[in-house]
Amino acid sequence: MKFDFSKMRALVCGSTKGMGKATALQFAELGAEVILVARNKALLKETIAMLPTINNQSHHFICADFSKPETLEKAVNEIVTKxxxxxxxxxxxGGPPPGELVDSNLERFYQGFSQHIICNQILVKAVIPGMKKNKYGRIINxxxxxxxxxxxGLGVSNTIRGAVASWAKTLSNxxxxxxxxxxxxxxxxxNTGRLTSLFQHIAKEKNMSPEKIKEEWVQMIPAGRICEPEEIANAIIFLASPFAAYINGINLPVDGGRLSCL
Ligand SMILES: NC(=O)c1ccc[n+]([C@@H]2O[C@H](COP(=O)([O-])OP(=O)(O)OC[C@H]3O[C@@H](n4cnc5c(N)ncnc54)[C@H](OP(=O)(O)O)[C@@H]3O)[C@@H](O)[C@H]2O)c1
Structure with a gap:
């Protein structure tokens, strides 16, 4: 299999750090024109300068905060058209902040729903007409x-993630x-900033060191190590390619075997 995304445009959200950034770099390396999305303009500019331009393709960015969906809607509709x-x-x-469900206030639920479901829906509404026209589209969440x-300890996150998965399955049909x-x-x-801050949060709650927490987590992973963001990007690249045309509506764990269910 040879991956070639020349003549394709990829809109990659949360792409100045972590898995999103690793994914944007790989798409650009494989020839795609990339549109980055995040809140921090300086970091967007820094990241865009790092993206390969093997086809002399031009890359773009959208500076938007997913906690304010209306600003995202305006920005995406300016850059993505039929x-x-x-x-x-x-x-x-970004993921919802950690905490038990019983301690979570309603604001966290509204925020999580808005940031994940409403923004995903806004983005999908913007990209679907063009995807239909091209008879090619890959939406990866x-x-x-x-x-x-x-x-x-991830009460709101667990709840919202389930809703996103259900939204995605419905959309896939x-x-x-x-x-x-x-x-x-x-x-x-x-291995991203999100995980580091999660280890720090748990360490503080348990009065342990973040290194010890990491050690405990690694012991629960059959692969015996933490994932690198590029390994998440590899799975996304495959799903985005024409080779994955018959894979639709699935949940693909990339977790070193940590899930104990099928
Ligand atoms: N790392 C893990 O172990 C892990 C495991 C399972 C699931 N996840 C989930 O996977 C997703 C990506 O995680 P990651 O570890 O790659 O995170 P990360 O390294 O913290 O990167 C998050 C990216 O999202 C952007 N972002 C955050 N809040 C935003 C907002 N309100 N509006 C627009 N952009 C925003 C950030 O840029 P700005 O801050 O500049 O906006 C950044 O580019 C998260 O939802 C996370 O909870 C992570």
């Missing part, structure tokens, strides 16, 4: 293994006849 479509959409943003097995697939990546513990 005549200037994207072929690949990677839905990804970075969610979490909590879709299959709730993670202790609706758009399949147009050559569009919708799939979910369920990352395990992955």
């Amino acid at each position: 005549d200037n479509p994207v072929h690949i959409l990677v839905n990804n943003t 970075i969610i979490s293994t909590s879709v299959k097995q709730p993670i202790k 609706e758009v399949a006849p147009f050559g569009i697939t919708v799939n979910n990546i369920l990352p395990g513990a992955t």
Whole structure:
């Protein structure tokens, strides 16, 4: 299999750090024109300068905060149109803050729903007309293994992730006849800023060191190590390619075997 995304445009959200950034770099390396999305303009500019331009392709960015969906809607509709479509959409943003359900206030639920479901829906509405026109579309959602097995201490996140998975499965049925697939990546513990801050949070609660928490987590992973963001990107690249045309509506764990269910 030879991956070639020349002549394709990929809109990759949450792409200045972690898995989103690793994914954007790989798409650009494989010839795609990439549109980055995040909040921090300086980091967007820094990241865009790092993207390969093997086809002399030009890359773009959208500076938007997913906690304010109306600003995202305006920005995405300026850059994505039926005549200037994207072929690949990677839905990804910061995860809801940790905490037990019983301690979570309603604001966290509204925020999580807005940031994950409402923004995904806005992005999908913007990209679908062009994907239909091209008879090619790949929508890939970075969610979490909590879709299959709730993670202790991530109450709001577990709840919202399940909703995103259900939204995605429903959408996959609706758009399949147009050559569009919708799939979910369920990352395990992955070496990014999000994981570092999660280890720090748990360490503080348990009065232990973050290194000890990491050690405990690694022991639960059959692969015996934390995932690298590039390994998440590898799975996304495959799902985004023409080779994955018949894979639709699935949850793909990339977790080193940590999930104990099938
Ligand atoms: N790392 C893990 O172990 C792990 C495991 C399972 C699931 N996940 C989930 O996978 C997703 C990506 O995780 P990651 O570890 O790659 O995270 P990360 O390294 O913290 O990167 C998050 C990216 O999203 C952007 N972002 C955050 N909040 C945003 C907002 N309100 N609006 C727009 N952009 C926003 C960030 O840029 P700005 O801050 O500049 O906006 C950044 O580019 C998250 O939902 C996370 O919860 C992570």
